[in-house]
Amino acid sequence: MTLSFPILRRKIHGKRLVYLDNAATTQRPKEVIDALSDFYASHNANINRGVYALSVEATERWDAARERVARFIHALPDEIIFTKGTTEAINIVAHSFESGIRPGDEVIVTVAEHHANFVPWQALCKRKKARLVVLALDKKTGFSLLALRKALSPKTRIVAFSMVSNVLGCATPSKEACALIRKHDDTISILIDGAQAVSHMPVDVARLGCDFFAFSAHKMLGPFGVGVLYCKRTALLSLEPLILGGDMIESVSVNETVFSKGTRKFEGGTQNVAGVIGFDAAIGILEKEGMAHLHKELNDIGTYAWDLLSKVSGVTLHSPRRGNNGIISFSVAGIHPHDIASLLDSEGIAIRAGHHCAQPLMGALGISTCCRASFYMYNTKKDAAALQRAVKKAKKVFHGS
Amino acid sequence: MDPDLPAESMYREHILDHYEHPRNYRRLKKPDAASLGTNPLCGDEVKIELQVKGGKIVDVAFQGGGCAISKASASLITEGIKGRSLAEVKMMTKDDVLELLAIPISPVRLKCALLSLQVLENAITKYEAKHGRAHHH
Structure with a gap:
């Protein structure tokens, strides 16, 4: 299905926007923006x-x-x-x-x-x-x-x-x-x-x-x-x-x-x-997309991204490999999640860092904060690869390797 | 800071150095005052302890602090105030801290940069509430 999400054409720090904070809020397709605008313009x-x-x-x-x-x-x-x-x-x-x-x-x-x-x-x-x-x-x-x-x-x-x-x-x-x-x-x-x-x-x-x-x-x-x-x-x-x-x-x-x-x-x-x-x-x-279809797609890309991140040394994954619904929480040894998120932002990649409004869970996991990359229908394997590359680069900034 | 500036420019060598080898990152045996503050953005805590003699900060230590910006900021601030008078340190502003950090700070990370200053101010207020205000200028 060809959907257009106008915001995905944006450049962030000169780079292609890779939006991976969908568990916080997804982006809006043109159809939804048009429906809002049409209501105000014609039926308000x-x-x-x-x-x-x-x-x-x-x-x-x-x-x-x-x-x-x-x-x-x-x-x-x-x-x-x-x-x-x-x-x-x-x-x-x-x-x-x-x-x-x-x-x-x-x-x-x-x-x-x-x-x-x-x-x-x-x-x-x-x-x-x-x-x-x-x-x-x-x-x-x-x-x-x-x-x-x-x-x-x-x-x-x-x-x-x-x-x-x-x-x-x-x-x-x-x-x-x-x-x-x-x-x-x-x-x-x-x-x-x-x-x-x-x-x-x-x-x-x-x-x-x-x-x-x-x-x-x-x-x-x-x-x-x-x-x-x-x-x-x-x-x-x-x-x-x-x-x-x-x-x-x-x-x-x-x-x-x-x-x-x-x-x-x-x-x-x-x-x-x-x-x-x-x-x-x-x-x-x-x-139209079909929720069963979307469910499968999100789990597939979730597992794909999980596998890519698991290959980076020092990365701990908190989400399960399978059945993570494209929501992947992780930590990088020696680097605070906020620093990871800031460095990923320089690459045009938007992820969430913090306690994700779930402090009791953070406590149970024995951490105070973590990084979260969450995928949605417009994200591709290319985005997962960009995430992996940027995490590696962030490690280089901090540890020089 | 220009919000379009990539965050990469925050992670200069001196910041990473203070993050990995924070100065005054320890505990004082008998602090005269201490204060603890939390960054609401991430829940990270910074604790600052002071030892005061004759209106002067003769020793200072900190613990906690999560991200590179907050830890480097605590390290630089504690390094900067050692040996200075309370009156002088109380005049310290947000701009002084940003000058110490010497990097562009994106607006969302300001809280990380300034948490230690707030904790320090609270520690001094606590000290003065207990011991009275110093008159050694």
């Missing part, structure tokens, strides 16, 4: 209430986007809540347990969570005197079903885990984990952080069996500022709105407010209409 109006033509057009496009998102993850349109990102989506769910969780209750997360799926639960547990149970990773398999089974107790109320680690790239056996939890106690709420999953593989929330599933548009070719909270119909009643105000009410009087029914209740305030419509276009592209 606020949604839901206007009775004039433009508002009707905008509302139709908004509703169509919700339907497309639902279809893409095998949900129903009235199970889709638009948010500003994964973080807000998870916060809505954590906030909803404010009244439902009691002292001594337990919330299970893993040590590999992004801070977005860690901090809200840690804070909730602190406020409610509940216990945060943090699952360790298995050295070989990453997420451990055995550790999960051992951690489940009669006090477990919530289990929250990511479907794909934003640092290691490996996938959680999510369907098996959900089944295990359901078998233990089917009143436990399950939230899956899907921010790195929806962009990398086919996702079917109905088959997974979770209650909540959160992800962001900007990690899958879409605009910034748009996220999704999937909420299973039966779990919708347990949710409470985080943002109160306009557009989420049925009626307001001086003494009382009746909230809207369904997902509208969680979409308070003016929404990112253009962003959602741009997201619709992004999903259209991913559908």
Whole structure:
């Protein structure tokens, strides 16, 4: 498929841009940029209430986007809540347990969570005197079903885990984990952080069996500022709105407010209409590409890049060789990740260095920071080779060899 | 620094020398003041210890510091302040540190370059809170 990503024509320090920070945010194809620009140029109006033509057009496009998102993850349109990102989506769910969780209750997360799926639960547990149970990773398999089974107790109320680690790239056996939890106690709420999953593989929330599933548009070719909270119909009643105000009410009087029914209740305030419509276009592209196909491509290039880096002496790879979804974390002996990232930048290569918003995982790996190169649909083997060359060159700057 | 300048120019020989052989990279036996700071960009820590006599920094040591820029900066700063008066060292600015480093620093790496200065300022504030302000100029 021939897609054009205008930014990839850019030169950085006179070199071809090799963008390898896709786990942070992907680049946008011309189709998505055009969809945003077309909305503002030809259909811009606020949604839901206007009775004039433009508002009707905008509302139709908004509703169509919700339907497309639902279809893409095998949900129903009235199970889709638009948010500003994964973080807000998870916060809505954590906030909803404010009244439902009691002292001594337990919330299970893993040590590999992004801070977005860690901090809200840690804070909730602190406020409610509940216990945060943090699952360790298995050295070989990453997420451990055995550790999960051992951690489940009669006090477990919530289990929250990511479907794909934003640092290691490996996938959680999510369907098996959900089944295990359901078998233990089917009143436990399950939230899956899907921010790195929806962009990398086919996702079917109905088959997974979770209650909540959160992800962001900007990690899958879409605009910034748009996220999704999937909420299973039966779990919708347990949710409470985080943002109160306009557009989420049925009626307001001086003494009382009746909230809207369904997902509208969680979409308070003016929404990112253009962003959602741009997201619709992004999903259209991913559908054409085919997620199963993309999943295979990303894993292939991930293994290829892993092999190239493993040949460089002094490089330690933290991601698994296979099944890393094109997300490769690594360290170089004697050189701080920031210095590697700065030197790679001089070669036009953009990678991430730092703790990747996963400090508990860094602690578990026994490091404070690392480098992460993450590939997406427009990256080629040539990019992986450029990465290897630049790492070798950085070593030369520091160690002279 | 011109953001278009490649970062390679940051890694001059004297920076790498201070990174690989940091001066004053040790612990003091009985520091009169110490302070610890964290770079929020990466979580790396720098700890600076001071020994003060008659309003003068008679010894200084540091630990931690992750990247080449932050470690070289700590090394150069500690080297530069030894033997100088607290009053003098308190006047040290961001520009003084950049002058010591003598390399172009990209805006995102400024935090790495300036962490040690901040930690040093905190250590002096702590010292003065405990011992009162020195009047030896």
